[in-house]
Each structure stands twice: as C-alpha cells, then as structure tokens.
Amino acid sequence: MTSGKILIVDDEENILISLQGILEDEGYKVKTAGDAETALKILDREEFDVVILDIWLPNMDGLQLFETMKNQKREEEVIFISGHGTIEQAVRATKKGAFDFLEKPLSLEKVVVTVSNAKKQKELIEKEKILSQELRGDVEIIGNSPLMMKLKEQITLSAPSEGRVLIFGENGTGKELVAKKIHQLSKRANAPFIEVNCAAIPSELIESELFGHRKGSFTGAIENKKGKFLLANGGTLFLDEVGDMSLITQAKVLRALEEQTIEPVGGSESIKIDVRVIAATNKDLLSEIKKGNFREDLYYRLKVIEISIPPLRERGEDIILLFDYYLDYFAGKYRKGKKVLDKSAKDALLNYSYPGNVRELKNIAERVIIMHQGDVISKEDLLLQPTEANAGEFDNFTRTLKEAREEFERKYILNVLKKNSGRISKTADELGIERRHLYRKLSSLKIKRRVPDGDD
Numbered sequence: 017m018t019s020g021k022i023l024i025v026d027d028e029e030n031i032l033i034s035l036q037g038i039l040e041d042e043g044y045k046v047k048t049a050g051d052a053e054t055a056l057k058i059l060d061r062e063e064f065d066v067v068i069l070d071i072w073l074p075n076m077d078g079l080q081l082f083e084t085m086k087n088q089k090r091e092e093e094v095i096f097i098s099g100h101g102t103i104e105q106a107v108r109a110t111k112k113g114a115f116d117f118l119e120k121p122l123s124l125e126k127v128v129v130t131v132s133n134a135k136k137q138k139e140l141i142e143k144e145k146i147l148s149q150e151l152r153g154d155v156e157i158i159g160n161s162p163l164m165m166k167l168k169e170q171i172t173l174s175a176p177s178e179g180r181v182l183i184f185g186e187n188g189t190g191k192e193l194v195a196k197k198i199h200q201l202s203k204r205a206n207a208p209f210i211e212v213n214c215a216a217i218p219s220e221l222i223e224s225e226l227f228g229h230r231k232g233s234f235t236g237a238i239e240n241k242k243g244k245f246l247l248a249n250g251g252t253l254f255l256d257e258v259g260d261m262s263l264i265t266q267a268k269v270l271r272a273l274e275e276q277t278i279e280p281v282g283g284s285e286s287i288k289i290d291v292r293v294i295a296a297t298n299k300d301l302l303s304e305i306k307k308g309n310f311r312e313d314l315y316y317r318l319k320v321i322e323i324s325i326p327p328l329r330e331r332g333e334d335i336i337l338l339f340d341y342y343l344d345y346f347a348g349k350y351r352k353g354k355k356v357l358d359k360s361a362k363d364a365l366l367n368y369s370y371p372g373n374v375r376e377l378k379n380i381a382e383r384v385i386i387m388h389q390g391d392v393i394s395k396e397d398l399l400l401q402p403t404e405a406n407a408g409e410f411d412n413f414t415r416t417l418k419e420a421r422e423e424f425e426r427k428y429i430l431n432v433l434k435k436n437s438g439r440i441s442k443t444a445d446e447l448g449i450e451r452r453h454l455y456r457k458l459s460s461l462k463i464k465r466r467v468p469d470g471d472d
C-alpha cells in the first residue's frame with residue numbers, strides 16, 4: 017500500500033470526486049479544493065507530497081498558484097491537469113519545475129502512475145538533501161536569542177581572520193558545530209577540516225595521531241603514517257576536548273604552534289605546516305592551569321580569539337525554534353509527516369533544564385518523531401526526564417516564565433551555596449557549571465554571598 021498526502025485543486029466537482037476516489041484506493045490521504053484561494057489556505061496549514069493542479073481555475077489560475085508556491089519555496093511536486101487549449105501552458109510549466117502534466121480526458125491509470133512517480137521524486141530529493149547536509153556537515157546554527165545573535169556575530173568576525181580560536185561550552189552546546197562554521201566561513205573552506213578528539217585517544221597514541229609516525233618507530237608502526245596536523249595542512253585542525261591532553265603532548269603541540277613545523281614520531285626531519293587550529297573544551301582551563309593540569313603558555317597561544325557558547329537553558333527563546341527545526345529535520349529523515357507541538361508540550365520544553373543542552377533536545381525530537389504516531393505532540397509524548405532543576409514545586413502560576421525561572425534558580429543556587437558554606441568551586445561543581453558561569457549567575461540573580469575563610 018502506498019502512502020503520502022495529495023492535494024487536488026480543480027473547479028470541476030466530478031473530477032475532484034473521481035481522482036480522490038482512485039487515489040484513496042491506492043492508499044493516499046487526499047484533500048481537495050475548488051479554487052486556488054482555498055488551496056492556499058490548506059497549504060498554509062499542511063504539507064503535501066504532491067499537488068494536482070488544474071490550469072484553468074476561477075480568479076487565480078493554476079499557473080499563478082504554482083508561482084506562489086514556488087515563491088514560498090514549497091516542496092510539493094506539482095502535476096498539472098490541462099484541457100485542450102492549455103497544453104502549451106502545461107508544457108511551459110513543466111519546464112519551470114512542475115513534475116508533469118495530465119491531459120483531459122484523464123486516464124485514471126496514467127494519474128496513478130504519474131502521482132506515484134512524483135511521490136518517488138520527492139522522496140529522492142529529500143534523501144539527497146539530508147545526505148548532502150550530513151556530508152558537508154552543513155547543519156545551520158539555529159537560534160535568534162540575543163546570546164546566539166552575539167555568537168553568530170563573533171563567528172562571522174573571527175572566521176576570515178587566521179586567528180586561533182578557543183571555544184568554551186558545556187556538553188552538547190554546539191562547540192563542534194561552531195568550529196565547522198568558522199572553517200566554512202574562512203579562506204580555508206575548500207581545504208580540509210580535520211578533527212582530533214584529544215580525550216578519546218590513549219595518551220601513548222596521541223602523538224602519532226597528531227604528528228604521524230615513521231615505519232618501525234614503535235611496535236605496531238608497520239607503515240608510515242601521516243598525522244592530523246599534516247592531513248589538515250592548508251586547512252583547519254579542530255582539537256576537541258583540548259583540556260584532556262596530557263602535559264607531555266601539550267608541550268609538543270605548543271612547539272608545533274610556535275614553530276609551524278611538526279616532527280613525526282621516529283622521524284628526524286621536521287615538516288613545515290600551515291594549519292589553523294581551533295580548540296574546544298568544556299573544562300574551565302583557568303582552574304586547570306591553577307591545578308597544574310594545563311600549560312598556561314599553550315592556553316594563551318590557543319585563545320587568540322575566545323568564544324563561549326551559552327548553555328541552552330540561558331537562551332530560552334531558542335528552545336522552540338530548535339525543537340521545531342529538528343522535528344522537521346527528523347520527519348524528513350524518517351519520512352514521517354509534519355508534527356506540531358501543543359501548548360502543554362511547548363511549556364514543558366521551555367521549563368526543562370537540558371543538562372545535555374542542544375544534543376539532548378535533538379535526541380528528544382528524534383525520539384518523538386520515531387515513537388509518536390499522531391500529528392500533534394503533547395507534554396506526555398516528550399517523555400522528559402525529571403531533573404533536579406525541574407523537580408521543584410511551583411504553586412504560583414501568575415509569573416512570567418523568566419521570573420519563575422529566575423526565582424527557581426535563585427532558590428536552588430542559594431541552597432547549594434548554603435550547603436557548601438558559600439564555597440564557589442564546590443557549588444559550581446555540584447551544579448555542574450563552570451565557576452565563571454556561577455559568578456555571572458550570582459551577579460545577575462543579585463545573590464550576595466558571605467565569603468567563608470579559606471575559600472578560593
């Protein structure tokens with residue numbers, strides 16, 4: 017049985033009825049409209065796979081409707097129906113991007129075949145779009161909140177410069193995405209973007225990974241191997257989780273940055289390189305420096321430009337935008353119909369604290385698309401995990417969301433501070449945020465703390 021959604025627009029009642037009949041027999045969901053204006057109203061609310069459009073309609077004709085749909089960048093495939101006298105126009109419309117046309121009197125068999133082909137074509141295009149997006153890593157950075165607008169500005173300003181960039185942000189805030197965007201907008205866009213996850217590679221191997229090695233330089237080095245620095249030559253090297261690099265490796269990376277050369281493990285000659293480094297971390301490197309885990313000189317080399325990505329809970333304006341974006345994205349990927357959020361779902365999403373930030377939100381959207389059958393999503397369908405920050409009881413529902421959130425954060429932070437006798441590091445640790453971030457919170461929530469003896 018086929019599935020798919022079809023809209024038929026024709027002013028002849030009997031054509032609507034007979035087409036609807038055979039297409040429904042084929043398993044399609046079908047809607048009909050008697051004129052272009054009604055069709056536009058339906059298209060405002062719903063997406064279809066295929067629109068079957070009579071050329072001659074009262075008032076606005078089918079060709080005008082087709083133009084309007086194109087201007088709105090709609091993705092339905094359009095099949096025209098033409099009587100004699102309008103075949104010329106139908107041919108022209110096909111040249112302008114309509115899928116095909118059917119001549120009156122209609123052959124029902126031909127209708128079924130053409131609709132099925134149009135539907136296949138649409139699926140192909142969708143699939144291709146997703147593939148090319150994944151290959152190019154070209155996922156948009158979504159968000160209109162003031163914090164995101166500022167971030168986007170920082171990206172645009174820093175990208176064309178050759179300056180090294182250090183990106184801070186909690187897990188899942190989009191550090192890798194930002195790094196890729198900077199590369200894409202830079203002069204190096206056509207050269208490689210190479211990623212190294214410093215936390216995932218065992219320390220014995222990371223040097224060979226970064227700088228390459230010569231055959232026979234250690235057990236297991238059977239062939240010469242190019243390191244990531246060399247692979248990224250002319251392009252960008254993304255040092256992810258740079259805070260997890262060992263001190264020994266840090267010294268070698270520092271040297272590579274200073275001298276613009278690398279030496280493969282077991283090699284004797286050094287190789288000149290031209291690489292822009294972008295590094296990312298979710299650690300507070302300043303406190304790592306204090307603890308002796310991170311080299312201060314490397315830190316300053318890496319952070320010529322510093323970009324800090326705010327956690328999702330601090331940019332509530334972006335939540336629904338991001339969620340809708342990913343609902344559409346996954347609906348396309350899994351070939352499901354469009355789904356919309358009802359008010360309860362929106363409220364729940366806005367109240368959630370997203371410890372895993374955008375990655376977590378994206379996972380929730382993906383799960384809903386896979387698991388939920390209907391078109392409308394409500395709170396229960398989201399299966400949000402209750403987190404500490406969400407578990408508080410709210411008795412007073414007259415405040416704005418922002419006020420309620422601030423009051424909750426205030427209370428919660430005060431409690432944890434009190435428990436830790438006002439010690440910032442410990443409190444920040446327990447809250448799972450960075451110290452700098454906690455200081456900012458305290459001042460924005462106007463919390464004064466009594467400094468205990470011996471605090472940091």
Ligand SMILES: Nc1ncnc2c1ncn2[C@@H]1O[C@H](COP(=O)(O)OP(=O)(O)OP(=O)(O)O)[C@@H](O)[C@H]1O
Pocket residue numbers: 155156157158159185186187188189190191192193194298338374375378
């Ligand atoms: N502003 C955004 N718009 C759209 N997608 C986003 C945005 N921010 C993050 N994402 C998506 O969320 C996911 C996590 O992002 P990314 O991997 O860049 O985060 P990260 O900070 O590197 O995470 P981690 O610290 O866990 O490595 C990715 O799939 C990314 O595409």
Ligand SMILES: [Mg+2]
Pocket residue numbers: 191192256
């Ligand atoms: Mg990452």
